Amino acid sequence: MYNSLVALASMGGLGIVLSVGLVIAAKMFAVESDERTEQIETALPGVNCGACGYAGCRSLAEAIASGKAPVNGCPVGGLAVAQKIAEIMGTITEAPARKVAQVLCKGGCEEAKQRAEYDGPKNCRVMNIIQGGDKACTYGCLGGGTCVEACPFDAMYMNENGLPVVIEEKCTGCGKCVEACPRNIIILVGEEYGVHIRCRSHAPGKEVRQVCQVGCIACRRCEKECPVNAITVADNLAEIDYDKCTVCRRCVAVCPMHTIEAQEGKPEIPAKIAG
Amino acid sequence: MEYLLLFVATVLVNNFVLVQFLGICPFLGVSKQVSTSVGMGIATTFVMVMAALASWLIQHFILIPLGLQYLQTLSFILVIAALVQLVEMFLHKSIPGLYRAMGIFLPLITTNCAVLGLALNAMLRNYNLGESLVYGFGAGVGFTLALILIAGIREEIQFADIPKPLKGQAIALIIAGLLSLAFSGFAGMI
Known part of the structure; x- marks a missing residue:
């Protein structure tokens, strides 16, 4: 009986001493935080x-x-x-501009020419270092799926053609895939824009034709067709200025390589033409 | 000399993680990057030295005089938990950068069985205060060493072509086993 009382008292005492000590310490080391x-x-x-x-x-x-x-x-x-x-x-707000990732390469296993068998690790960064992967095009998607692995929201997958696909409903525009891609073919674009030039090759048109069926050959037809001068061709590659683009889809129709792609469910933005 | 021997014995021969299998949770959990494992190791070492000191004081000034040695486990856990809280508050106030870098590791040390094991072991072997402190420091250094070793290996194998069923924790456990095997080579050295 005596023993258990001593035990109870000493442990209780220890607990109380420690807790009082902690309370004092908490006061002493209190950090003012909002x-x-x-x-x-x-x-x-x-x-x-x-x-x-x-x-x-x-x-x-x-x-x-x-x-x-x-x-x-x-x-x-x-x-x-x-x-x-x-x-x-205590303020009011409007929705932040939502951006989604766009993969700017259409050259999958079918369209892009393969120049070698690659049997190393399935990782784009490794593939990029080892002779630039197995595809003949040195600008396009390597197909290693590193962007898919990097996505924290499961918003990407690799299709049968060996290209990453963004599930736009799930994409939050965090930019992890943009960072992960060693070829810089993924960009973040405002979700309302539905026309994309899916090629990043700066190679001359002739070379592009040799290695890929869907690459930009810099023929300038889209540049001439665009009513708002949103497309410029420089250094053998057409690029779209999304700030000017009205999603009119005229460039899509004239692109001979079908590099320019229109997404469904993203209507024209007519307001910009007036402004 | 005696202290040096004790130190080496604790770090290598009786390594807390790889020979005595204590503190496996942080060993596997915080060993993906060398940089974080160094932070965790230093924090744990600090807590271990403090715990060795505090538990020695409790043992010799409260438990033994009152004949309450059977309450060792309880009282040591209490003291270690309070100690970690104190360290956390202190860091938050004085070195906020370090506090943020360590993040969740700090409170996790409370439940690291290597710290409790250290306190109980030191009492079991009847160490004096000096020996207890060296033992605590050695245990911390040994823990850090094990953590850095496995983190280094795990960084190296990141791009290795590991069979799918073995990816992640499975290969980490195999590495831990091999490391432990390697450390068993120190057995009987001292």
Whole structure:
């Protein structure tokens, strides 16, 4: 009986001493933090993808709480998250511009010429270092699927043709695939734009024809056809200026290589023509 | 000399992770990158030295005088948990950069059985205060060494063509086994 009482008293005493010590320490080492930071952090998606440009959700929460970042700074969470944060901060907001990833290469196993058998690791960065992979085109997709692996939202997959496909409903525009691609063929584009020149080859037209059935040969037909001068051909490659593009699809019709592609469900943006 | 011997014995011959199989959770969990494993190792070493000190004091000033040695486990866990909390608060206030870099690892050390094992082992072997501290430091260094070794290997095999069923944790466990086998070579050295 006596023993158990001593045990109880000593352990209880130890616990109380430690907890009092911790309370004092907590007061001494108290760090003043904005309580809104915590609230904002819980409202954010919490995947720490870095699409906002900050190191993680915590950093963005701190930046928003201190007014350094806008309340709609999280492109992943979209309007729902922006509104929640706006409520915490006591302001109103509009939806952040949503961007989705676009793969600018159409040269899969069928269209692009293969120049060698590749039997190494299925990783684009490795393939890029080892003689630039197995395809003859040195600008296009390597087909290793590193972008798919990098996607934290399962918004990409490799199709049977060996090309990555973006599932736009799932894509949050975090840019992880853009970083992962050693060939820089993935870009982030505002989701409303539905016309893309899916080639990044700066090789002369003749060379492109030799290695790929769907590459840009820089024939300039799209440049001439575009009513708003959104397309320019420079260094053997047509490029689209999305700020000017009205998604009229005229370039798609004239492209002889079918490099320019129109996506369904993205209508023309007529407002821009007037402006 | 005695202390040096004890130190080497703790780091290599009786390595906490690879020979005594303590602290396997952080060993597998925080060993994907060398940089984070170094941070974890340093934090754990610090806590281990502090735990060796605190547990020695508790043992010799509370438990033994009162004849309560059977409450070792309970009281040591209590002290270690409080200690980690204290370290966390201190870091948060004075070195916020380090606090952020360590992140979730710090509170995780509370549940690292290597720290408790160290405290219990030191009492089992009747170490004096100096020996306890050296033992704690050696255990921490040994833990860090094991963590860096496996992290280095895991970084190297990232691009290796590992068969699918063995990817991830499976290959990590195999590496851990091989490392442990290698460390068994130190047995009987001291």
